[in-house]
Amino acid sequence: MSATRPPHRPRHNPPHNPPHRPLYLAAEIGGQRSFDAAGYVELARLAERGALDFVTLQDSFARPGPDALAVLSRVAPATERIGLVPTVTTTHTEPFHVSAAVATLDWVSRGRAGWLVDVSTTPAEARLFGRRPAASVPALWQEAGEVAEVAARLWDSWEDDAEIRDTSTGRFIDRGKLHYVDFEGATFTVRGPSIVPRPPQGHPVTVVDATEGHSRETAARHADVVLVRAGRPDEAAAISEKLRSRAADHGRDPGTLRVLAALTIDLGDGERPVEPGLESAPRTTAGDTGPHYRGGPVDLADLITSWHGTGAVDGFHLTPAEPRRDLERLVNGTVALLQHRSLFRTFHPGGTLREHLSLARPANQYAPAGGTS
Amino acid sequence: MTTDTSRTARKRIHLAAHFPGVNSTTVWTDPRSKSQIDFSSFEALARTAERGKFDFFFLAEGLRLREHKGLIHDLDVVGRPESLTVLSALAAVTDRLGLAATVNATFNEPYELARRLATLDHLSAGRAAWNVVTSSDAFTGENFRRGGYLDRADRYTRAAEFVATARELWDSWTPPAPGAPYGTPRPFAHSGRQFEIEGEFTVPRSPQGHPVVIQAGDSEEGREFAASAADVIFTRHGTLEAGREFYADTKSRLAKYGRDPDDLKIMPGVTVVLGDSDAEAQERAAGIRRQQVSPQNAILALEQVWGRDLSAYDPDGPLPGIDPDPDSALVQGRVRIGDPLAVAAKWRALSEAKGLSIRQTVIETTARQSFIGTPEGVAESLDTFVRTGAADGFILVPHLTPGGLDDFVDRVVPLLQERGAFRTEYEGATLRSHLGLPAPEWKGSAA
Numbered sequence A: 001m002s003a004t005r006p007p008h009r010p011r012h013n014p015p016h017n018p019p020h021r022p023l024y025l026a027a028e029i030g031g032q033r034s035f036d037a038a039g040y041v042e043l044a045r046l047a048e049r050g051a052l053d054f055v056t057l058q059d060s061f062a063r064p065g066p067d068a069l070a071v072l073s074r075v076a077p078a079t080e081r082i083g084l085v086p087t088v089t090t091t092h093t094e095p096f097h098v099s100a101a102v103a104t105l106d107w108v109s110r111g112r113a114g115w116l117v118d119v120s121t122t123p124a125e126a127r128l129f130g131r132r133p134a135a136s137v138p139a140l141w142q143e144a145g146e147v148a149e150v151a152a153r154l155w156d157s158w159e160d161d162a163e164i165r166d167t168s169t170g171r172f173i174d175r176g177k178l179h180y181v182d183f184e185g186a187t188f189t190v191r192g193p194s195i196v197p198r199p200p201q202g203h204p205v206t207v208v209d210a211t212e213g214h215s216r217e218t219a220a221r222h223a224d225v226v227l228v229r230a231g232r233p234d235e236a237a238a239i240s241e242k243l244r245s246r247a248a249d250h251g252r253d254p255g256t257l258r259v260l261a262a263l264t265i266d267l268g269d270g271e272r273p274v275e276p277g278l279e280s281a282p283r284t285t286a287g288d289t290g291p292h293y294r295g296g297p298v299d300l301a302d303l304i305t306s307w308h309g310t311g312a313v314d315g316f317h318l319t320p321a322e323p324r325r326d327l328e329r330l331v332n333g334t335v336a337l338l339q340h341r342s343l344f345r346t347f348h349p350g351g352t353l354r355e356h357l358s359l360a361r362p363a364n365q366y367a368p369a370g371g372t373s
Numbered sequence B: 001m002t003t004d005t006s007r008t009a010r011k012r013i014h015l016a017a018h019f020p021g022v023n024s025t026t027v028w029t030d031p032r033s034k035s036q037i038d039f040s041s042f043e044a045l046a047r048t049a050e051r052g053k054f055d056f057f058f059l060a061e062g063l064r065l066r067e068h069k070g071l072i073h074d075l076d077v078v079g080r081p082e083s084l085t086v087l088s089a090l091a092a093v094t095d096r097l098g099l100a101a102t103v104n105a106t107f108n109e110p111y112e113l114a115r116r117l118a119t120l121d122h123l124s125a126g127r128a129a130w131n132v133v134t135s136s137d138a139f140t141g142e143n144f145r146r147g148g149y150l151d152r153a154d155r156y157t158r159a160a161e162f163v164a165t166a167r168e169l170w171d172s173w174t175p176p177a178p179g180a181p182y183g184t185p186r187p188f189a190h191s192g193r194q195f196e197i198e199g200e201f202t203v204p205r206s207p208q209g210h211p212v213v214i215q216a217g218d219s220e221e222g223r224e225f226a227a228s229a230a231d232v233i234f235t236r237h238g239t240l241e242a243g244r245e246f247y248a249d250t251k252s253r254l255a256k257y258g259r260d261p262d263d264l265k266i267m268p269g270v271t272v273v274l275g276d277s278d279a280e281a282q283e284r285a286a287g288i289r290r291q292q293v294s295p296q297n298a299i300l301a302l303e304q305v306w307g308r309d310l311s312a313y314d315p316d317g318p319l320p321g322i323d324p325d326p327d328s329a330l331v332q333g334r335v336r337i338g339d340p341l342a343v344a345a346k347w348r349a350l351s352e353a354k355g356l357s358i359r360q361t362v363i364e365t366t367a368r369q370s371f372i373g374t375p376e377g378v379a380e381s382l383d384t385f386v387r388t389g390a391a392d393g394f395i396l397v398p399h400l401t402p403g404g405l406d407d408f409v410d411r412v413v414p415l416l417q418e419r420g421a422f423r424t425e426y427e428g429a430t431l432r433s434h435l436g437l438p439a440p441e442w443k444g445s446a447a
Ligand SMILES: Cc1cc2nc3c(=O)[nH]c(=O)nc-3n(C[C@H](O)[C@H](O)[C@H](O)COP(=O)(O)O)c2cc1C
Pocket: B059, B060, B061, B062, B063, B102, B104, B132, B133, B134, B135, B216, B217, B218, B219, B220, B221, B222, B223, B234, B235, B236, B269
């Protein structure tokens, strides 16, 4: 783990295809309409057995479902390695609470937390809160970006070594290592510092689904992992390319962006070959479910191999059409085959989600330059 | 449900474990003191509490770090996780223990908080509780969208409407039909002075119907709010006399809300020090007080009363000759001392009468432990409190993280059980059942 900061404007690396480019895999475990813990724990453990990088759990105020962050917090002690990424909406929740809850998920999971940033767009959702009318989608994504920024600042508002327990002076903390964030956004301000010490990963992993055009700027600026939806590898490559180039414009090292193709998978048809004419391309259905794969686990492994092989994406985020059945077939079929081909890890060598994703623990923006953080 | 002594041989005590707070009660200089933030500490104390068959585990909350003289307070333990998220994780490592989160009604919104609490109740199979606190200070407000928008006078108006609204949301799904896991959602609409909201709740009615509601606040309005809406009061009145007075006062307020005295449990926050003899316990208690009041903390305690910078004073020397500044804004983020001039006069008199230094005076005058003695003596006192109407139970505040209740659970709990004053096994699965609280009636949808 290096404490050096990325150069201000790093050179953009063209699509890279070294022999052992790691493959990253994630799966969604929602969609069961269940409110007790058992089903979620079972699916997360199944995904963990497949050595997946992380599981996501979708959340929305617009349809029945439990609070996703709480569910994954309940899952944390029942799992050991897998990353835990709940959807967290930024539109109606206090940014200060968002930052504290995600940091806490990182503490209880010992460094396995992420959050999938989302917005609440509908007037119906706004009426659940009664605080302000629904804003435009671009404004909401702009605000989501500000929430991501203030969350990161709050995570950094405690330096890693702020707690000193110095009995000689009676001081528990070195308050010089705690920082006000004094953030002023378009719709809110936050003074800081956080009430939660810096989480184990420094910054829990930020995930943004860049399908909605207005979310792409937020993704390019703030995301560690970006989900993209495309029907063909070259399409995915073009989106990745744009995202990386925008990330570079924001002074980020584009090589630290993990781009995953989001795909709904329906493995209900067993080993029936993919439909004619689609070869190893998934069928793109209309509507907002995005690209949809229907076929067997072996063909899915081939599809993942071929997309990843072109360098179009760093991996896949897979949403089972039928939660239990398709996750089982994914892990026992597709993932097992990818492992057999040495394309995917067979166990988690690291302990934190950042380690799974080969992402460095970020330096603290408030720590003196050059200092370890 | 009245207390029928012929049926229940003895009034049962309720017990809760308070995770050590961010104040000088918590001793961090002791070599046994472990992390205040690692999950392992929360897990360890929760497991101890469950081993002791406690009713619930309790987490406090503070939404802005305390400041002193315009700087972040650095002498006490500081930094804690967000309560509801930790409790969701603790639901995985405990089976029966109630899980209580302190959450501010001022800096949250009913829809989201009711949803998070209902989620915790589902995830824990009926063990969730909410300690409703209020604050209206602009200092805390600086961390939130709306800032310090609420007038102090409205703190309980908002809290009361908040709780009422949350109950409407918890009742908005129909109870499950026989054989079905969940009922069906029905639209809600709430229109009041504080909240104007409508739509559909995303979580079915939870195992307890409504999570247990706790209130911690001592003013007239606070007591009235508790009498009208809370299941438990967390109070500071931990002596026999003050406890009886508070107990009688609060219980007498219930009738006008159509509630029974047993519907509201009164649980003071208390500290316990044990020894093999009374003398040993007293000696230990004094040792802990010296750990809690470090020389630096003694000066700070003095500054909190005086409202002045007293850093030049020697903690082992006499009290300052100058008078307190009653209008000081030196201290931020904690409750301000009521009448500083009177407190200072009392401290001076004591210091002169006994020849005490600053530090010794602070040790003498600030909260000493509530129960000090042998396990037998402490068990007897706790039982007396509950039998004589000074409390229904206790929220135990340990001074060490996370092992501070080990002794109590190993040595006092068995004695309480022998006396028939405390459960030997959990009888029910939910926190409501531990507390002997009735299930809330389903009120149907508001729309
Ligand atoms: C025993 C006790 C514990 C409390 N714990 C908290 C707490 O953890 N967080 C908080 O913000 N306020 C806490 N409070 C403050 C109260 O909720 C309340 O906001 C404050 O006492 C003002 O209300 P009052 O005027 O009725 O006393 C506590 C109060 C008492 C008496």
